Amino acid sequence: MRMLLNVVIGIASSVAIAPLSVSAAESGALQRLLDKDQIEAVLVRYTHALDTLDADKYASVFAEDAVFDMGRETRSGRAEIRDIITGLQNSRAEREAAGTATPALMHHVMTNATLELVSDTEAHHYAYWMTILGDADGKYTVASMGHYEDVLMKRDGEWLIQSRKLLR
Numbered sequence: 001m002r003m004l005l006n007v008v009i010g011i012a013s014s015v016a017i018a019p020l021s022v023s024a025a026e027s028g029a030l031q032r033l034l035d036k037d038q039i040e041a042v043l044v045r046y047t048h049a050l051d052t053l054d055a056d057k058y059a060s061v062f063a064e065d066a067v068f069d070m071g072r073e074t075r076s077g078r079a080e081i082r083d084i085i086t087g088l089q090n091s092r093a094e095r096e097a098a099g100t101a102t103p104a105l106m107h108h109v110m111t112n113a114t115l116e117l118v119s120d121t122e123a124h125h126y127a128y129w130m131t132i133l134g135d136a137d138g139k140y141t142v143a144s145m146g147h148y149e150d151v152l153m154k155r156d157g158e159w160l161i162q163s164r165k166l167l168r
Helices: 002-014 024-052 055-060 078-096
Strands: 062-068 074-076 106-119 122-134 140-156 156-167
Touching: 024 055, 024 106, 024 122, 024 140, 024 156, 055 078, 062 078, 074 078
Parallel strands: 062 156
Antiparallel strands: 062 074, 106 122, 122 140, 140 156
16 A cells, blocks of 8 residues: 555656646636625625624624615615614514514525626626515414515625615
8 A cells, every 4th residue: 555655756756747728718707606606605694694684704704894775774784784783683582582483484485687897896786585484383484575686796806796776
């Protein structure tokens, strides 16, 4: 076994590996795919943070100067947007203290999404959303639904939500 390992190492060290050559168009196409993948990861982190009521994770997907237009109110800046989750945490705690039933499960679903890379640093996202609540008996109801219109910006190599408009 040791001898085989030495042979493999010897062959590997003696083989010259030519650098991979790609055209500018191929490089641009690869970067667009990487950007789309990173944007989709941000959007998944958003829904996961919302469902788990993780205020820090939720705020982290927004730019520091982001704007979230929720129809009835607008939140500006990461700190105000973070308060959306802390508000949900507080209202859940108040309902539990009062003995009022709180849904056992909460799932936010985004679907029928479109994503357009407008430039190397700006993307537009549009998707339908649904909030689905489940109880301890396994019954689920669609509590609300609508669509999002988002602008995402790439800053310091990281994609973040710059603006989100929630429409019902």
